[in-house]
Amino acid sequence: IIGVEALIRWNHPERGFVPPDDFIPMAEQSGLIRPLTYWVINSAIRQREEWHDLGINILMSINLSMHNLNDPDFVPQLEMLLQNTIVPVEYFEFEVTESSIMDNPDHVVEVMEKLNTLNVSFAVDDFGTGYSSLSLLKKLPVHKLKIDKSFIMDMDTDSDDEAIVHSVIDMAHILGLNVIAEGVENGTVLKLLDSLGCDLAQGYHISRPLPAKLITPMLSLGSWDEGNPSSGSVHTLR
Numbered sequence: 001i002i003g004v005e006a007l008i009r010w011n012h013p014e015r016g017f018v019p020p021d022d023f024i025p026m027a028e029q030s031g032l033i034r035p036l037t038y039w040v041i042n043s044a045i046r047q048r049e050e051w052h053d054l055g056i057n058i059l060m061s062i063n064l065s066m067h068n069l070n071d072p073d074f075v076p077q078l079e080m081l082l083q084n085t086i087v088p089v090e091y092f093e094f095e096v097t098e099s100s101i102m103d104n105p106d107h108v109v110e111v112m113e114k115l116n117t118l119n120v121s122f123a124v125d126d127f128g129t130g131y132s133s134l135s136l137l138k139k140l141p142v143h144k145l146k147i148d149k150s151f152i153m154d155m156d157t158d159s160d161d162e163a164i165v166h167s168v169i170d171m172a173h174i175l176g177l178n179v180i181a182e183g184v185e186n187g188t189v190l191k192l193l194d195s196l197g198c199d200l201a202q203g204y205h206i207s208r209p210l211p212a213k214l215i216t217p218m219l220s221l222g223s224w225d226e227g228n229p230s231s232g233s234v235h236t237l238r
Contacts, residue, residue, distance in 0.1 A: 001058065001218070001219060001224050002058060002059060003058050003059030003060065003061055003093070004058060004059070004060060004061065004215070004219075005061040005095075005202065006040055006044040006047075006060060006062045006063070008024075008036070008040055009209065010023055028067055033065050033067045034067055037065065037067075038077070040062065040063075041062055041078070041081060042081065044062050045082075045085050045087065047060070047212050048060045048091065049086055051216070051219065052087050054220065056216070056219045056220060057091065058091070058219060059091055060087075060091060060092050060093070061092075061094070061095055062093070062094050062095065063094075063125065064094050064096050065100060066100040066103050066104070066108075069104075069107065069108055070104070070107070078120075079115075079118055082118060082120070089119045090119055093120075093121045093123055093143075094120060094123070095122070095125040096112075096122060096123075097125045097129075097130065098124050098125065098126050098128070098129055098131075098132050099126065099129060099130035100130075101124065101130065102130045102131065102132055105132075109139055112141045121143045121144075122140075122141065122143060122144075123142060123143065123144035123180065124137075124142050124145050124146065125146045127147050128147060128150070128151055128168065129150070134171075137175065143177065143178065144178045144179070144180055144200075145168065145178075145180070146180040146182050147169075147180070147182065148182065148183075152165065152181050152182060152183040152184060152189060152193075152203070153189070155193075156188045162196075165181070165193070165196060169196050169197055169198050170197075178199040178200060179198050179200065180199070180202060181193050181198050181200070181203075182201075182202050183203045184203030184204075184205045184206060185203055185204045186205050187205060189205070190205060190206075
């Protein structure tokens with residue numbers, strides 16, 4: 001296990017479990033995504049500090065929306081948050097969806113480059129759904145590509161999906177990027193990704209999302225047992 005992704009879940013006292021696909025778009029439309037993202041970042045930093053005190057040194061990945069990148073206060077506020085934590089910056093990574101990047105690519109590149117000066121690393125999330133050009137991809141100051149789960153989930157039975165995934169992996173490696181496959185739901189897909197040279201994987205086969213307190217014991221071991229899945233974590237294939 002080399003990392004975890006901070007995910008938000010809402011257990012409403014009256015409505016019960018509210019899926020992120022229901023409340024995240026509403027938060028974006030209302031402008032509440034900005035304070036919500038800061039809450040997530042603060043919570044992720046606090047959790048990462050707890051693990052730091054336990055000697056658990058893994059990557060914490062945090063999602064950003066286009067609204068955050070368009071916020072002129074975002075860069076200085078994030079800089080302040082990262083400067084005030086005991087955890088080294090290299091243990092945090094921020095994910096931006098390919099579609100968000102395509103909304104305003106020049107601005108996103110500018111924000112990423114500013115944050116890169118702080119040693120902040122980025123991953124392109126949901127790659128394959130935003131129709132980015134190769135000329136843009138080579139300009140992005142990113143370190144990883146996350147192949148969208150729509151290409152991963154059925155690649156063991158769909159030869160077209162397998163071909164697409166194989167091509168993305170090879171292209172990313174040529175550009176010096178690591179590749180994460182998201183949406184890995186069975187061992188057959190995991191083995192196939194390994195044979196194609198994919199670097200990292202995450203998904204329900206490795207673990208469903210869980211509260212931090214339930215995954216801390218497994219993180220302390222630093223390894224993943226396929227017969228005893230751990231957390232909503234990122235698993236090294238090679």
